[in-house]
Amino acid sequence: xxxxxxxxxxxxxxxxxxxxxxxxxxxxxxxxxxxxxxxxxxxxxxxxxxxxxxxxxxxxxxxxxxxxxxxxxxxxxxxxxxxxxxxxxxxxxxxxxxxxxxxxxxxxxxxxxxxxxxxxxxxxxxxxxxxxxxxxxxxxxxxxxxxxxxxxxxxxxxxxxxxxxxxxxxxxxxxxxxxxxxxxxxxxxxxxxxxxxxxxxxxxxxxxxxx
Ligand SMILES: C[S@@+](CC[C@H](N)C(=O)[O-])C[C@H]1O[C@@H](n2cnc3c(N)ncnc32)[C@H](O)[C@@H]1O
Numbered sequence: 001x002x003x004x005x006x007x008x009x010x011x012x013x014x015x016x017x018x019x020x021x022x023x024x025x026x027x028x029x030x031x032x033x034x035x036x037x038x039x040x041x042x043x044x045x046x047x048x049x050x051x052x053x054x055x056x057x058x059x060x061x062x063x064x065x066x067x068x069x070x071x072x073x074x075x076x077x078x079x080x081x082x083x084x085x086x087x088x089x090x091x092x093x094x095x096x097x098x099x100x101x102x103x104x105x106x107x108x109x110x111x112x113x114x115x116x117x118x119x120x121x122x123x124x125x126x127x128x129x130x131x132x133x134x135x136x137x138x139x140x141x142x143x144x145x146x147x148x149x150x151x152x153x154x155x156x157x158x159x160x161x162x163x164x165x166x167x168x169x170x171x172x173x174x175x176x177x178x179x180x181x182x183x184x185x186x187x188x189x190x191x192x193x194x195x196x197x198x199x200x201x202x203x204x205x206x207x208x209x210x211x
């Protein structure tokens with residue numbers, strides 16, 4: 001089955017499933033709510049902003065920003081997620097598109113925030129780096145990319161978590177290891193981060209002036 005069909009099937013139960021993992025602080029969604037809250041609070045430091053949400057899903061995060069009058073553009077390849085997102089955010093510009101192929105050319109603007117919550121782990125390391133470099137072209141001068149996801153500070157932290165959760169570990173997801181990502185993109189972005197739980201956190205990328 002195509003990956004996007006899996007998300008179409010999951011869409012109506014997604015919020016509930018995430019809540020169960022989140023409440024028991026279990027991999028993979030331990031810290032989901034605090035991650036999203038942290039990102040919400042960062043964006044809300046601006047009274048108004050243009051936000052691009054990549055893999056917006058059921059729009060848990062962006063619908064709150066939408067309600068607070070931020071301008072929302074989003075990409076997701078699941079038709080059902082798009083229906084749910086558009087219902088919550090009628091005037092948002094939501095596009096059905098596969099971000100593995102880059103950013104759809106229907107999006108021409110630049111953004112104050114590009115958000116990727118629990119979506120970039122669907123890309124391999126090389127694909128992630130390629131997408132993050134492409135996203136430089138979609139950021140305003142002081143724009144930020146903010147990633148909230150399952151992630152680890154070091155590869156050893158990831159290995160320990162993988163061992164601990166070996167029965168339920170998803171080998172088709174590729175989680176960020178901050179030290180590896182930082183090494184690869186340090187010529188493009190200044191990287192800062194916050195570790196939220198044993199398997200989650202937030203990474204903030206600020207484009208370096210000369211790039
Ligand atoms: C785990 S959900 C996360 C949803 C939301 N951002 C959140 O924080 O709850 C991943 C989302 O990314 C979308 N997605 C995964 N791979 C994608 C791809 N290659 N192109 C576009 N959307 C993708 C899925 O359809 C799904 O809505």
